[in-house]
Amino acid sequence: MSKDKVTPYHFIKLKKEGKKIVMVTAYEYVQAKLADEAGVDGILVGDSLGMVVMGYKSTIPVTFQDVAHHLKAVVSASPRALVVADMPFLTYEVSREEAVRNAGKYIKLGADAVKVEGGVEIVDRVEAMVKAGIPVMGHVGLNPQRYLVLGMRVRGKTAEDGVRVYEDSKALEEAGVFSIVIEFTTSEVAAEVTKALKVPTICIGAGPYCDGQILVFHDLVGLNTSPPPFVKKYAEGYEVFKNALKSYADEVRTGSFPEERHYFRMHPDELSKLLDILSKKRSSSRSTP
CATH class of the missing domain: 1.20.5 (Single alpha-helices involved in coiled-coils or other helix-helix interfaces)
Structure with a gap:
């Protein structure tokens, strides 16, 4: 494993070389340190912290400051991995100027890139951020920030919906993103999108044909007692920690x-x-x- 700092360029290089990209979320120092030392390529300070850290029912209530607070801790522990800051609901949708200003603040806090949800409807904001020198990761398929309008459903189950995901992805690539997360989308659509793009795709619940994968830290280590159906648990973290706390209390x-x-x-x-x-x-x- 190289100790060189991972950059957006490395993601594109890995796709060209046919090597899979590994990403995981992290929200605090120890999680990020574990991920960085384990050799992941990228760490996302996701707005999913609203659910797995703050106990919200969705990502909607997460604020700019929430992500900023956790971002600083993750950056401190990640000398090698690419650190991506999620842009929460209403931190980039309102205007190009606000999108650039907020994204720029995350970069100043140490993020290597930002991530935004959406497709053709946010192209102008993505273009503005890229022109300002800010690396942007896209996010298509299921957009949790838009669940009130679109629902929490698998995307790409029909040809028409698959075309929407495809067109969103192409529009984001043309706008200048360096990679795209595809969430909760049929594997066939994810495969077609991946073949059509020069930038890498990162799947979460979208099958094995993307250029990489990302999972939520709490899900993959077994800290979440109700993980999504597409998650594979690599440890029973919840039981391990609960038993440790019980032993402590008993002693x-x-x-x-x-x-x-x-x-x-x-x-x-x-x-x-x-x-x-x-x-x-x-x-x-x-x-x-």
């Missing part, structure tokens, strides 16, 4: 923690001095009217 209550190796002792001479001083203080306190 505190029974007095078996802490053991002597878990705390510090005074030198006997210093202890003797301390007890003598405290004894005199107590005697003085009792004699004071």
Whole structure:
């Protein structure tokens, strides 16, 4: 594994070389450190933090500041992986100027790129960000930020819908994105999009034919007790941590923690001095009217 910093150019290079791109989300220092040391190519500070970190029912309530807060922690732990900041709902939709301003703030905080959801309807904002020197990752198929309008359904189940995903992807490529996430879309549509694009595609719930894959950290390590159906768990993290906490609670209550190796002792001479001083203080306190 190369220790060189991963850049947007590396993503395009990996596609040309036929090598799969590995991405994962992360929201804090330890998660990002684990991902970076494991050798992933990219880390997304996703607005999915709204659900897996903050307990919201969707990504809609996530704010610019929420992502900014978590981004700073992830950047500190990711000297090698490409760090992508998700742009939450209404941080780029309103105008080109606002999109550039907000994306630029994430870059100043250390992000290597930003990600936006949408297709042909956001092309002008993507173009503006790219012209401002900001690397942009697109996101087509299921757009969680638009679930109130479009619903949480698999995309590309009909030819007509497949064409929409295809056209959105082509429009984003022409606007200058360096890669595109395809979410919750039939594998056939994802395959056709991947073949048609020069920029790499990153699948999440869209089959094996993309140029790479991304999963949510909490899902793949088993911390989410209700993961999406397309997730493969690589560990039973929830049970591991719950059992560790139970063991800790049991040992505190029974007095078996802490053991002597878990705390510090005074030198006997210093202890003797301390007890003598405290004894005199107590005697003085009792004699004071």
